[in-house]
Amino acid sequence: MPTPQPAVKALIEYDGQYLLLKHVVSDQHLWTLPGGKVEFDESPTEAVRREVDEEVSLTVDVGSPVGIYDFQFDNVHIVATVITCSVLSEPPCVDTTANPADETIFNHEWVTKKSGVSDRPMNDGLAQVLASL
Structure with a gap:
């Protein structure tokens, strides 16, 4: 039986706004937050910094967890922790073209x-976490 995999999602705030990404997940176009799986021997803080850099080319200051949700796709169970982040560069310049993962934003x-x-x-689950803030 597969084990749930930990992931992190970055709730990046800048000037009163939050960054959302549009992905394809299981053949659906869904909005989500930047983030991904936590790698072996990596802390959640390290993972969220890495994922944000990979997906949107931003450097962030990592804050606190604000929620957790889970989802399943393609026989994988992901448990994602949503963590607040703030952008360290102004204005933030989002670049989704350098993402090394096999995913389309x-x-x-x-x-x-x-x-x-x-x-x-x-x-x-993500919608519920965001609605609770």
Whole structure:
């Protein structure tokens, strides 16, 4: 039986807005936060810094966990911890073209919690975490 895999998601805040990414997950176009799996012998803080750098080419200051959710796809069970982050460069210049992972990021947007989160298709667990903030 497969074991759940730990992951981190970065809730990156800049000027009152949060960064969302549009991915394809199990043939669905969903909005999510930057992040990914925690590698062996890597702390969650190290993982979130690495994932944010890989996916959107930003350097962040890592804050505190604000929620946890899980999801399954392709026979994999992921348990993701959402961690607050702030951008260390101003203005933030998001670049999704250098991502080494085999995943396609179709779009990114900076959104406010009220206007940009509730009306976008995303994982139910992530939506609940974001709604609780």
